[in-house]
Amino acid sequence: MYNSKITGLGSYVPENVVTNDDLKEFMETSDEWIQERTGIKERRWIDPGSGDTTAVMGAKASKIAMERAGLTKDDIDFIVFATLSPDLYFPGSGVLVQDLLEMPTIGALDIRNQCSGFIYAMSVADQFIKTGMYKNILVIGAENHSGGLERSTRGRNVTVIFGDGAGAAVLSRCEEAGKGILSSHLHSEGKHAKELVLEGPSTQRWVPEILENNDPDDVSYYPHMNGQFVFKHAITRFSEAIEEGLQANKLAKEDIDMLIPHQANLRIAQFIQKKFRLSDDQVFNNIMNYGNTTAASIIIALTEAWEQGKIKDNDLVVLAAFGSGFTWGSVIIRW
Template identity: 60%
Template sequence: MKTSVIKGIGHYVPERIVTNAELEKYMNTTNEWIVERTGINERRFFNPEVDTVANMSAKASRMAIERAGLSVQDIDFIVFATITPDYFFPGSGVLLQRELGLENIGALDLRNACSGFIYGLSVADQFIKTGMYKTVLVVGAEIQSSTLELNDRGRNVSVIFGDGAGAVVLQASEEKGKGILSTHLHSDGRFAEELYVKDPGSSRKPEERLTTEIIEGPSIRAHMNGNMVFKHAVQRFQEVIHEALEANKMTKEQIDLLVPHQANLRISKYLQEQLHLSDDRVYNNIMRYGNTTAASIPIAMSEAWAEGKMSEGKVVCLAAFGSGFTWASALIKM
């Protein structure tokens, strides 16, 4: 059976840097409060005149394809993870296909929020293993700043999120013991409403689907039960990482680099402590970008790759937890 190897990784973040000090102008918060609770110092917000989810993804994809030593025309299929598509429909996969100048290849969209990129890797890995596709582009991208309430009502959510895109090129290989060793996907819909955006939902009477009250109210904004999310995240992160290790008969000592979803620096630090990993074996960039949901892991991977932390032979573990609740992991031998 073929394996899926990572040939190239890329990312793009908008130019506009929004510091904690800037957020102090809009809401009752402080730099110290934000850093203490999230670890975030700054994040990127998109420029409506320049950035779209599709073209940010195209920039990240071109970087990944170039780093892979391939051409755009080598891409056979696109898997696109986002919860903030440019349009209600169609999905962003076809928009990326158009941006890249590709014709007729398939494009699949996933809406698994913070776990979306790992879900996407798993889907792409199965396509490659079965021989259906040889070279698959997996993308995670979000523009979340346009939905944030920069006021006291939205403070607890708005200080966390940012915009950006990341992409990975997966390609079939005959080399054993290399590439994606395994992926592990889970969900628990009992907690769906603990982290969600309710409106505009389709399960409404036509006259109630998008009213003035909805537009002006909190239901079109992200609702997050922070304590509940944190409690479940620290548990599920650990479980799914150990699941990946056990599936491959490996130990935590064999992890060269853990790249967790950048949800909260406190969660990453807790994981690091529980797994007894040194600072150089955990990659965090939430300080600079905030939580970019489906984009967070590929952005972090791209930076880690550029810094030489994902060189050939390294064992890399990816792990995510988020809305759904969903959680996932992937173990990769570079």
């Protein structure tokens, strides 16, 4: 059995910066109110004239990751694309990246696990490599939230949080024992599905019904989040996922060199940091600059941490996420 190792990282965010003060143009809010609750100072939203989409951003991040891995498009055997905001209802964005990058007719799989999407995607890619089926897999997390947010005071509790962006990792076969992905751990609890949800349009409320109702007060077309409920579950499940990963590898919290949590809320990350008694140098957060980019958040943060020299050879890197579904999980990596 082989191991899988990250050999290339890349990220891309839109040029359009939206500050907390910018949001005051269409909702009642303030920089102080947003930072106090989320830690976010600004986020990136796609400029409609830029040509960026979920797949386009994913392709841009992928080019950087492949170049850093020393690979070409012809070296990639498979694509795993995580997103909750695909360009189209169907097909998924993975096949669009295959076309944008002019790749051979390799397989492309889309992962729909929202904030935990990149964790799930890494786990899936890891299994394909461990079994020997593939050698180099492109794992992408990308989101275009801005086009589907309710830009009003009514929607501010959700709208102020989310941003657009993409990241990509090349996962490659590794025969060195004890290196690369050591383990991954995945969980779900569907009874809480509607605590963080986008209900429509869906196959439960198909297009004819939407057109017939045409109700301007219908908020089901926008994301809904029960903030306090989600927060309380997040801090519990984050901790469980990290502890599970450490125990599976006979490691202790003192062994963690870098924790990259999903960038959902700075307060959650700070709670987890305090619980595990980690220093500021052992946790990487960038939510203040990008907001919550859902499936893209961990890979953007991982890329930036590596670019800044905060992750070194042989470091123990822990990735952890919690989000809609509810889904949560962790990936334990020996760099």
